[in-house]
Each structure stands twice: as structure tokens, then as C-alpha cells.
Amino acid sequence: MELTGTIRSSSIFNFRYSKSGQRIAASKRFGGTSVLLAPFRPEVWTQSLGFLVSMSMEDYDHLFKIVLIGNAGVGKTCLVRRFTQGLFPPGQGATIGVDFMIKTVEINGEKVKLQIWDTAGQERFRSITQSYYRSANALILTYDITCEDSFRCLPEWLREIEQYANSKVVTVLVGNKIDLSEKREILRERAEEFAEAQGMLYLETSAKESDNVEKLFLDLACNLIQEAKQNSLVNNVTSPMPGEGKTISYLNCCS
Numbered sequence: 269m270e271l272t273g274t275i276r277s278s279s280i281f282n283f284r285y286s287k288s289g290q291r292i293a294a295s296k297r298f299g300g301t302s303v304l305l306a307p308f309r310p311e312v313w314t315q316s317l318g319f320l321v322s323m324s325m326e327d328y329d330h331l332f333k334i335v336l337i338g339n340a341g342v343g344k345t346c347l348v349r350r351f352t353q354g355l356f357p358p359g360q361g362a363t364i365g366v367d368f369m370i371k372t373v374e375i376n377g378e379k380v381k382l383q384i385w386d387t388a389g390q391e392r393f394r395s396i397t398q399s400y401y402r403s404a405n406a407l408i409l410t411y412d413i414t415c416e417d418s419f420r421c422l423p424e425w426l427r428e429i430e431q432y433a434n435s436k437v438v439t440v441l442v443g444n445k446i447d448l449s450e451k452r453e454i455l456r457e458r459a460e461e462f463a464e465a466q467g468m469l470y471l472e473t474s475a476k477e478s479d480n481v482e483k484l485f486l487d488l489a490c491n492l493i494q495e496a497k498q499n500s501l502v503n504n505v506t507s508p509m510p511g512e513g514k515t516i517s518y519l520n521c522c523s
């Protein structure tokens with residue numbers, strides 16, 4: 269296929285842009301081969317690339333898919349970039365559709381590959397982002413502690429989780445931007461109470477100052493390992509009854 273436009277690298281993809289600045293294709297190198305996915309349709313190529321990446325990377329003991337959701341501008345992309353690249357991107361633009369990053373960590377001698385999917389908070393991408401919930405092992409529901417609106421929308425996000433995610437998903441509520449404490453609109457106690465009522469653990473972070481960002485992802489990985497081991501134990505003993513499964517919960521094994 270003949271493509272025109274410029275190529276820019278973003279996260280693990282190379283994106284090709286048209287002259288008007290629209291993404292028209294994405295490619296990824298696997299060893300010596302460049303896999304081209306075009307035309308640009310985020311719901312198709314991110315899923316394909318996720319599959320290819322999980323097939324092609326080095327050995328690992330566990331592979332988990334973590335999806336970040338929440339209103340636009342709460343800092344989802346910055347949290348992901350802080351964790352995966354150790355930086356706070358200046359002038360971070362809004363996410364278009366879904367972006368995807370991988371980080372492999374070692375926990376108690378086990379290699380854990382985290383596929384981290386960063387979804388766009390803008391309403392117009394909702395139908396694309398919803399399709400990523402189903403296969404998520406964990407969801408990070410994020411709001412901005414300086415923005416009442418982003419907190420008030422949480423019940424709406426929980427309805428989405430209930431509708432689209434699988435019943436075993438582990439969900440953690442994150443209040444981001446704690447470096448802006450003088451602008452805080454949501455008291456920690458209020459958020460903790462909300463999270464507890466919904467069976468979620470609560471954590472406050474700053475992507476800018478790197479507060480609690482590692483803890484967020486590593487604790488989550490730890491919990492997912494524990495869940496995976498428990499499930500395989502249970503599955504070895506007895507098959508679950510239809511409809512049986514855990515509701516949203518978060519077990520803190522690493523702190």
C-alpha cells in the first residue's frame with residue numbers, strides 16, 4: 269500500500285500522519301520485520317498489535333492487561349508515561365482512541381509483563397474504549413483531586429465497568445495530581461469512603477512528582493499474581509459454577 273505523510277514515534281508504535289496531521293497508519297518492528305497496520309482504525313490495530321507484542325516478546329511468568337479509564341485530563345497518560353518511561357511529558361495532548369505500552373517488572377523472582385492500555389477520556393471515543401474493558405485483568409479508574417467534576421462522574425464509570433468488564437476484574441480508584449494540594453477539591457476521606465463502599469482500594473498519586481506511581485502498578489501486579497495463583501489453585505480443585513466470580517476488589521499484598 270502506498271502511503272504518504274510523515275512518521276513519528278509514539279510509545280512503541282511508529283505512526284504515519286497525513287499532511288493535515290491525522291493518523292493514517294501504525295507500524296511496529298518485531299525483530300527484523302516491520303508490521304504495518306493501515307488504514308488507521310485504533311480498535312483494530314491496537315488489538316492486533318497487543319496480540320503480536322504478547323506473542324513476540326521474551327519469556328515471562330505472567331502477562332496482565334491493565335486498562336486506565338476516567339475523565340479527560342485527569343492524568344491517565346502521564347501516569348502511564350511516568351511508570352513506563354520515568355518521565356512527566358510536557359504539554360501532553362489528549363489521547364486519541366487508545367494507546368498502548370508494555371513494561372516488564374520482576375516481583376519475587378517472577379517476570380511479570382504488564383500490557384498497559386491508556387484510553388481516551390473524551391466522550392466521543394467511548395465506543396472504542398469500551399471494547400478494551402472485557403479482556404482487562406485490572407482497571408485503574410482515575411480522577412483528578414482538584415476537579416470535582418471528574419469525581420462526580422465516577423458512578424458513571426462504574427456503570428461502564430459493570431456493563432463491559434469481566435466480573436473478575438480488579439479495580440483500583442486513583443486520585444491523581446496530589447502535588448496540587450492547594451487546589452484540592454476532593455478530600456481524601458470522601459474518596460476513601462466512596463472507594464470502600466464500592467469494594468475498591470484507594471490510592472492518591474502525582475504523575476508529576478512521581479508520588480505513589482510505582483506503588484500503584486507494582487501493588488496491582490502483585491495482586492494480579494496472587495489472584496492468578498488462587499484461581500489456578502481453585503481451578504485445579506473444582507470447576508466454578510456458572511455466574512460464580514469475584515466482584516470488584518483489591519487485595520493489597522505488597523505494602
Ligand SMILES: Nc1nc2c(ncn2[C@@H]2O[C@H](COP(=O)(O)OP(=O)(O)OP(=O)(O)O)[C@@H](O)[C@H]2O)c(=O)[nH]1
Nearest residue numbers: 340341342343344345346362363389445474475476
Ligand atoms: N500538576 C499535575 N498535572 C498533571 C498530573 N498528571 C497530569 N497532569 C496534567 O494534566 C493534563 C492532562 O494529562 P493527561 O495525562 O493527558 O490526561 P488524560 O487523562 O490522559 O487525558 P485524555 O487523554 O484526554 O483522556 C496535562 O496538562 C498534564 O500535564 C499531575 O500529577 N500533576
